[in-house]
Amino acid sequence: MADYSLQEMMAVMAAREVKNSDIVLCGTGIAMLAAIAAKKITAPEASIFFETGAIDVQFAQTPLSLADPRIMHGAIHLAGLVESFNIIQNRTTGPNVISILGAAQIDIYGNLNSTSIGDYWRPKVRFSGSGGACDIGSLAGQFWVFMELGKKRFVEKVDYLTTPGFLDGAGAREKVGLPGGGPSLVITNKASFRFDDTTKKMYLHSYYPGFTPEAIQEEICFEVDLTRATEAKPPTEHEVNILRTQCDPDRMVLKS
């Protein structure tokens, strides 16, 4: 079995889910490594683009932001924000878009907070705000979430609802008229979660080797269904090798 870090596990878990027909809207950090790994392992024909307007990007070096010049050289097209968000809102291309988001808080319906903790008008902690996350949650075919497990993050109710998941449950997205598909996968450092087709509630889908479903429930404020969970397949040596040597050779994201 390959020696791997939990960060590498997260990237591989996401990379395995990408298909050749997908258009992947890329963030930075581990989410970006996942997109690059998908291109190199599972879905070489998937297109990767950035909300800043860089389309079908090549990755000679690891970018440090959505505007890093490293995403510009070699892209098939360079435009601006409006162009990228139009791809997601467009009803022909939007349903094929997958994006991976991070956040400070998530609830059982996959609603995300990346704006603030406490009173919005006088926050205890202020974060960056939506950026493109609300747009992606509203419009993209599906989105995935990358977060560390923990009771501060997996909460009953998000302090500020920045990015729409399934709002208050089944039928809620349709009721307000959100065109996108909502969240479909949550990948953490210890387990992955999916959403029930009927209730739209998050349930435990897999736990990583070395963790138990009960221990994972301990780190979540709301109750998740544990009955459908299986142990996740750890990354293979081949996958880990590609991550380290081809996706982030300078170790800008992966800790060495």
Next chain:
Amino acid sequence: MGHRGKVLGLSEAIERYVHDGAVISFGGFSATQCPMAAVHEIIRHRIKNLHVVAASNGQSVDELVGGGCVEGIEIAYGGNGRFASTCIRFRRAVEKGEIKVEDYSNYQMSLRFMAGAMGVPFLPTYSSLGTDIINKWGYGEEDRRQNPRLAPKKLVVVDNPFNVNRQVDQLVLVPALEPDVTIIHAQRADIWGNVQLMGLHFADIEQAKASKKLIVTCEEIVETEILRKDPYRNHILTFQVSAVVEIPWGAYPCAVFGYYDYDPWFLRDLYQKVAKNDSEWQNYLDKYVYGVKDRQEFLELIGKDRLQTLHADKEVGYNPSLNRR
């Protein structure tokens, strides 16, 4: 070159077009192509009570907030990629209640500039339905009545008047922005203000065209004939521009595609450290902003050796051998 066209010095351009209390926007995104020379000049001129409208202008917004120039912000993202998951001075100012914030998404802010550029009062989107971007307003309706710099409503949700087949078809209308002044940093321009952008252009074009006054700082002023060889990249035209300022390294410590990389030393080792501590922050301003007379003196302080390490490889547009660790 006898005629100077729209060319001004930086200090002159800021004095002429950036006033206390103005609604202002900046080009660039996180740590790329922010007009940092102009930002420092604004802080040095001690301009106050600016109302900033921004999509994701990381470094410009953070230094301007830290410089005490900002009263309120309408913004999508107050972060700076891997250099700051939340911009440090921005975060402090919001948590202390020193500045007021109105949150939108990146698409919404871009559409607001585009509406201004198109000359229409709003544009629609499906983004943010059901979220707190709709439910929670930084500026209430009463604030908005008293503040002519703000739209009378943050946004409005309406039914699609052309609805034929969807059960529910609501749209979010976001109000147009027409900033008093926008400042962007470009690669090249001519003396008349025809502007060539290379690489990504973020929301720069929409911002430039929405604005009542536009200052373009650029790496190089070139002959118009050179721009004519590549008309596809000349996105902003003379009749939109108020002033052109040639200012090499004008975005440093941010990157300019094709010219230079971002400076990890400045953004991480220096800036992240000083921005977290109020007295060190004051020392930073005293040394790097108030303590220098102009951009030239600032660049001398940074030093030729440092700048040397950032020069872009002409082929790829950044420096592939830059040490970013």
